[in-house]
Amino acid sequence: MELWTVGNKTILLLFVVIASYFTAVTADPWLVLFFLMYLALNLVLHIVTKNTAKKAIILAIILYLIGCAIYHPYFTLLLPSSCYELASFYTRKKGLLLAIVLLPVLFLRDTMMILYVFIAVLSFFNYVMIRHYMGRVNKQEDEIEQMRKDMQKLAKSLNDNQDFARASAYMVKLEERNRLTQEIHDGIGHAMTGALIQMEAAKRLLNSDPPTAETLLQNAIGISKEAIEEIRITLKSNKPPVEQLGLSRLKTAVEAFGGKTGLMTSVVHEGNMEIITPLQWKIIYENVTEALTNSAKYSGASTVHVELRVLNRLIKVVVSDNGKGSMKIVKGLGLIGMEERTAAVNGTVIADGTNGFSVTTLIPYGNE
Amino acid sequence: MMNVLDIRGLTKKFDDFVAVDNISLTIREGEIFGFLGANGAGKSTTINMVSSLLRPTSGEIRILDKDIMKQSRFAKLNLGIVPQDLAIYEDMTAYENVSFFAGLYGLRGSQLKERTLEALEFVGLSDKAKSFPKNFSGGMKRRLNIACAIAHKPKLIIMDEPTVGIDPQSRNYILTSVRKLNESGCTIIYTSHYMEEVEEICSRIAIVDHGKIIAEGTKEQLKSTITDVKNIRIELKSAIGAEGEKLKSIPGVRTVHQEENIIHVHSDAAVDNLNRILKQLMEDDKEIRSVEEQEPNLETVFLTLTGRNLRD
Numbered sequence: 001m002e003l004w005t006v007g008n009k010t011i012l013l014l015f016v017v018i019a020s021y022f023t024a025v026t027a028d029p030w031l032v033l034f035f036l037m038y039l040a041l042n043l044v045l046h047i048v049t050k051n052t053a054k055k056a057i058i059l060a061i062i063l064y065l066i067g068c069a070i071y072h073p074y075f076t077l078l079l080p081s082s083c084y085e086l087a088s089f090y091t092r093k094k095g096l097l098l099a100i101v102l103l104p105v106l107f108l109r110d111t112m113m114i115l116y117v118f119i120a121v122l123s124f125f126n127y128v129m130i131r132h133y134m135g136r137v138n139k140q141e142d143e144i145e146q147m148r149k150d151m152q153k154l155a156k157s158l159n160d161n162q163d164f165a166r167a168s169a170y171m172v173k174l175e176e177r178n179r180l181t182q183e184i185h186d187g188i189g190h191a192m193t194g195a196l197i198q199m200e201a202a203k204r205l206l207n208s209d210p211p212t213a214e215t216l217l218q219n220a221i222g223i224s225k226e227a228i229e230e231i232r233i234t235l236k237s238n239k240p241p242v243e244q245l246g247l248s249r250l251k252t253a254v255e256a257f258g259g260k261t262g263l264m265t266s267v268v269h270e271g272n273m274e275i276i277t278p279l280q281w282k283i284i285y286e287n288v289t290e291a292l293t294n295s296a297k298y299s300g301a302s303t304v305h306v307e308l309r310v311l312n313r314l315i316k317v318v319v320s321d322n323g324k325g326s327m328k329i330v331k332g333l334g335l336i337g338m339e340e341r342t343a344a345v346n347g348t349v350i351a352d353g354t355n356g357f358s359v360t361t362l363i364p365y366g367n368e
Numbered sequence: 369m370m371n372v373l374d375i376r377g378l379t380k381k382f383d384d385f386v387a388v389d390n391i392s393l394t395i396r397e398g399e400i401f402g403f404l405g406a407n408g409a410g411k412s413t414t415i416n417m418v419s420s421l422l423r424p425t426s427g428e429i430r431i432l433d434k435d436i437m438k439q440s441r442f443a444k445l446n447l448g449i450v451p452q453d454l455a456i457y458e459d460m461t462a463y464e465n466v467s468f469f470a471g472l473y474g475l476r477g478s479q480l481k482e483r484t485l486e487a488l489e490f491v492g493l494s495d496k497a498k499s500f501p502k503n504f505s506g507g508m509k510r511r512l513n514i515a516c517a518i519a520h521k522p523k524l525i526i527m528d529e530p531t532v533g534i535d536p537q538s539r540n541y542i543l544t545s546v547r548k549l550n551e552s553g554c555t556i557i558y559t560s561h562y563m564e565e566v567e568e569i570c571s572r573i574a575i576v577d578h579g580k581i582i583a584e585g586t587k588e589q590l591k592s593t594i595t596d597v598k599n600i601r602i603e604l605k606s607a608i609g610a611e612g613e614k615l616k617s618i619p620g621v622r623t624v625h626q627e628e629n630i631i632h633v634h635s636d637a638a639v640d641n642l643n644r645i646l647k648q649l650m651e652d653d654k655e656i657r658s659v660e661e662q663e664p665n666l667e668t669v670f671l672t673l674t675g676r677n678l679r680d
């Protein structure tokens with residue numbers, strides 16, 4: 001923007017210098033001094049950095065030009081560009097600005113007046129256009145900045161999701177290990193200790209009281225058999241399935257929500273829940289809770305229904321209420337959040353307000 | 369193969385309302401691409417943006433690999449649009465109508481005349497060239513509307529609900545001409561909320577709902593997002609014995625379930641085995657009364673994915 005103003009001023013100054021050179025009969029050293037002073041003041045303007053200082057200098061230039069104008073009318077021609085420069089700090093009302101800049105017309109006559117009006121208007125357009133384009137450039141820079149931030153945010157949530165998937169896989173393993181340790185300790189450990197004690201006793205009684213020793217040994221054998229059976233069962237019993245963790249967590253959350261808000265809730269599921277990965281469970285869980293919150297806040301509904309269906313290539317989750325719905329859906333932060341989360345696993349979210357309000361999450365799975 | 373249309377992240381907002389929501393789509397040469405969705409799903413808005421009638425809020429559209437904003441002339445010359453609302457002049461003859469629109473695309477002189485006649489011939493209105501559309505039936509007007517869009521031989525033709533409100537005969541005529549156009553090398557985008565039409569002629573389909581593409585692919589791919597299984601119900605004249613077990617060995621058959629004289633066969637939807645099943649039954653001298661194949665259709669797909677019917 002500065003370069004444009006400088007160019008504008010230079011052209012005007014050259015014009016004024018040439019015009020005064022050709023109209024004057026003899027060279028006027030005062031005039032030269034004034035021009036140089038004007039130049040000097042303008043240079044100072046570009047040296048200072050503080051806005052207040054700049055404003056002061058521009059004001060000084062304007063006053064200086066008015067002073068000079070009394071000596072020689074041509075100086076008025078330099079006024080408009082300085083005035084616009086000053087105005088760019090303050091007002092946005094362009095019409096008012098033009099009117100003020102055109103004020104000196106009252107003091108001018110004939111060709112000077114026409115010339116002044118011409119220059120004032122020309123500079124005005126120049127000024128308006130530059131401001132317009134600068135505004136657009138600034139806006140676009142802001143947009144770029146915003147997009148950069150969004151991208152960072154998305155990258156972060158992607159990372160978070162990956163971390164979560166890793167962490168939850170690890171958690172399942174840990175839980176599994178815990179459970180095994182516990183079962184070995186509780187069941188088999190105790191049984192083996194019991195058997196051992198009986199065998200020790202049998203060993204002592206072996207010579208003195210063979211029949212009792214035999215009973216004791218028989219007990220030990222029985223306990224050992226049971227323990228072996230128990231080991232088999234422990235090893236065979238399924239590890240805590242992820243799908244049960246996911247589904248029961250979802251159900252608990254929905255029920256808790258119903259209890260808190262007084263809404264009737266129901267959860268239905270269909271299909272093979274095993275294929276849902278922990279990351280998908282997380283997204284489903286978050287989308288459902290978000291949709292439930294929305295229903296409670298805005299819908300005025302009395303029941304909310306959650307449906308989870310695993311189709312052939314798609315997981316479909318629907319949260320629907322019987323509330324007033326909305327013919328025109330305006331995406332709020334909640335909905336945008338759901339969309340972003342779901343997009344991370346190539347899914348889609350559809351919100352529909354035609355019959356109550358429903359939010360459908362579609363997540364593809366398996367290889368296409 | 370070349371991409372005739374490439375859409376990336378296309379969005380259109382009207383104030384707060386998002387009519388088209390971040391759609392991405394690629395249409396390859398030689399396809400008849402179906403755009404299936406309920407009224408107000410965003411089909412027409414998308415099409416209006418592709419045909420430069422609406423300015424996208426964001427996103428990019430490329431026709432034959434050229435950005436339509438930057439090279440709009442190229443895009444327009446390669447695009448023919450059959451709008452949903454008839455765009456013909458009632459007080460000009462059919463010939464004049466076609467010739468007028470072709471002229472807008474830069475055709476001149478003998479070429480203009482030739483192409484105009486060709487287009488009228490194509491839609492079967494040669495003998496009506498001198499008549500005025502105000503005397504035409506709905507179907508004829510639709511056909512004239514198509515002629516206006518194809519005279520300049522565009523690479524990509526967009527047909528926005530071309531069969532709304534016309535008689536079955538004209539509808540068949542239009543569907544046939546869509547196929548003929550496609551065979552002559554045109555890529556076609558066809559929007560409709562008539563599921564049967566889309567299922568019949570389109571090679572690839574996108575299901576649009578609330579401004580989003582919720583599923584995309586061939587008919588088979590779309591159906592398989594829902595299920596891989598088809599149900600075949602066969603009613604026989606008499607009850608069946610152990611013969612039913614034989615059906616299980618036919619490829620694709622998963623389970624066979626019998627109740628008296630009715631057999632239910634669950635089978636892979638992708639395997640065409642109905643003939644073999646029937647043949648097997650006939651070999652066993654069973655008299656067949658009726659056969660019903662319940663395969664998921666696009667309507668079921670739409671219903672399952674959105675929870676609503678296509679024509680609500």
